[in-house]
Amino acid sequence: MAADQETDEEIRDLLPAAIDQDRRAVNRLIQLIHPKVVLFCRGKLSMNGYPTPDDVAQDVCIAVAKALPGYEDRGAPFMAFVYQVARNKITDAYRFQQRDVSDPTEELPEEESFQDLPEEVYLSQDSCNDLARKLDILSEKSREILLLRVIHGYSAEETAEIVGSKPTAVRVAQHRAVMKLKKHGIIQQ
Numbered sequence: 001m002a003a004d005q006e007t008d009e010e011i012r013d014l015l016p017a018a019i020d021q022d023r024r025a026v027n028r029l030i031q032l033i034h035p036k037v038v039l040f041c042r043g044k045l046s047m048n049g050y051p052t053p054d055d056v057a058q059d060v061c062i063a064v065a066k067a068l069p070g071y072e073d074r075g076a077p078f079m080a081f082v083y084q085v086a087r088n089k090i091t092d093a094y095r096f097q098q099r100d101v102s103d104p105t106e107e108l109p110e111e112e113s114f115q116d117l118p119e120e121v122y123l124s125q126d127s128c129n130d131l132a133r134k135l136d137i138l139s140e141k142s143r144e145i146l147l148l149r150v151i152h153g154y155s156a157e158e159t160a161e162i163v164g165s166k167p168t169a170v171r172v173a174q175h176r177a178v179m180k181l182k183k184h185g186i187i188q189q
Contacts, residue, residue, distance in 0.1 A: 007032055011078055018068050026068065030061050033082050037061060040083060044090045056093050060086045134186045142177040149174050 011032050017025035037060045041053035051059075063085050071081065135143045141163065148159045149170070156167040156174075163170070181187045 007036075008077065008079065015071075015073070015078055019071055021069060026065055029068075030065055033064065033079070034061055036079065037082060037086055040086050041090060044087075045093060051093050051096065056086075056089050059092075060089045063089065134181075137184055137186075138177050138180060142173050142180075145170055145173045146177045 011029060014025045014029045014032075018029045034057065038054060038057040041057045041060070045051075045053045045056060060082070064082055067085065071078075135146070138146065144163060145159055148154045148162060149156070154162065156170045159165075160167045160170045165173075178187065
């Protein structure tokens with residue numbers, strides 16, 4: 001009990017300098033209140049939830065440090081202010097837990113799919129953009145024919161029907177497009 005009184009007196013002594021943002025005073029004040037805040041949070045929060053009581057206690061200490069310049073002594077102990085900040089942060093933690101829709105499982109899925117990872121989507125889009133830039137050297141009709149034949153796998157007859165041409169003209173346009181891309185080093189010989 002005497003240790004708590006000494007801590008409370010030290011907090012009271014440090015408070016004016018901490019309010020004035022004296023770095024040492026703020027650091028020492030946080031060192032003094034942190035153990036009390038951790039105990040308070042552990043009493044209010046589950047140890048197996050997220051955020052953990054230690055996480056919330058850290059948030060409380062950060063919030064207290066940020067609030068110090070505007071703190072006004074109204075006769076109540078400083079720890080009453082700290083515990084009010086802690087109650088607010090605990091309420092925020094409960095709200096977060098309510099919003100958390102994750103469904104943790106004990107086992108990993110049998111097969112992982114990397115198909116839709118953000119990196120894969122980005123790389124896929126980037127390579128498509130790169131391909132489109134490289135095909136810009138072709139005329140619009142040649143580009144369309146090449147995409148229909150090579151990328152989409154249509155036959156010369158199907159492509160001719162889509163672009164309104166003859167199958168022979170489609171084959172010639174495809175050949176010329178491929179030769180132009182080879183000439184510019186876009187595709188290898």
